[in-house]
Amino acid sequence: MKSAIYPGSFDPVTLGHLDIIRRSAQLADHLIVGVLNNSTKKPLFSVEERVNMLKEVTKDLENVEIMSFQGLLVDFAREQNVQVIIRGLRAVTDFEYELAMSQTNRVANSDIDTIFLNTSLKYAYLSSSIVKEMAMYGGDIRKFVPAQIIDRVYEKYNIIR
Ligand code: PNS
Numbered sequence: 001m002k003s004a005i006y007p008g009s010f011d012p013v014t015l016g017h018l019d020i021i022r023r024s025a026q027l028a029d030h031l032i033v034g035v036l037n038n039s040t041k042k043p044l045f046s047v048e049e050r051v052n053m054l055k056e057v058t059k060d061l062e063n064v065e066i067m068s069f070q071g072l073l074v075d076f077a078r079e080q081n082v083q084v085i086i087r088g089l090r091a092v093t094d095f096e097y098e099l100a101m102s103q104t105n106r107v108a109n110s111d112i113d114t115i116f117l118n119t120s121l122k123y124a125y126l127s128s129s130i131v132k133e134m135a136m137y138g139g140d141i142r143k144f145v146p147a148q149i150i151d152r153v154y155e156k157y158n159i160i161r
Contacts, residue, residue, distance in 0.1 A: 001027055004084040004115070007034040007073050010050045011043040012153055014131055014145055016123030018057055020088040023117055025061050028084070033058070034076055035068040044132060044156055057146040074109040083111050090119040090126075135159065 037047040054066045069076035102114035135153045
């Protein structure tokens with residue numbers, strides 16, 4: 001595969017996301033991680049913070065580029081000249097939403113296909129929301145997010161550990 005986009009909110013990036021990034025970077029010559037910057041979502045981290053965290057945790061992956069995008073994913077893909085979108089599937093509960101999204105994207109641009117990677121079993125339960133919920137109450141998030149960003153998550157909730 002030449003190029004692919006792995007889009008998401010990454011608020012914050014989890015070990016599950018990083019696992020999909022690493023595996024996708026082996027499947028595509030060039031992988032763009034697209035960080036959503038839409039005003040309708042109220043993220044914990046600013047788009048700059050999310051982009052910077054992703055850059056830090058993927059700095060060993062030479063074919064991975066981190067970019068932010070606004071508006072529709074299909075428009076971003078068209079601008080970047082990319083036909084393949086990658087999404088991770090954790091469980092059957094993800095399926096309905098992901099299928100609808102991929103079908104909508106194909107209706108909007110029939111050149112674009114979505115490829116689903118199954119999440120590693122180790123991270124099948126994990127989500128950015130779980131990370132935030134655990135961190136908010138001072139729970140241990142070391143098994144959930146890359147080591148480089150642990151303190152930044154706690155800082156958002158003024159938690160000193
Ligand atoms: O990490 P997330 O929040 O599950 O990622 C969702 C994302 C960013 C892939 C999705 O919300 C998205 O593509 N948003 C951009 C707007 C768009 O193109 N929507 C698709 C039509 S349903």
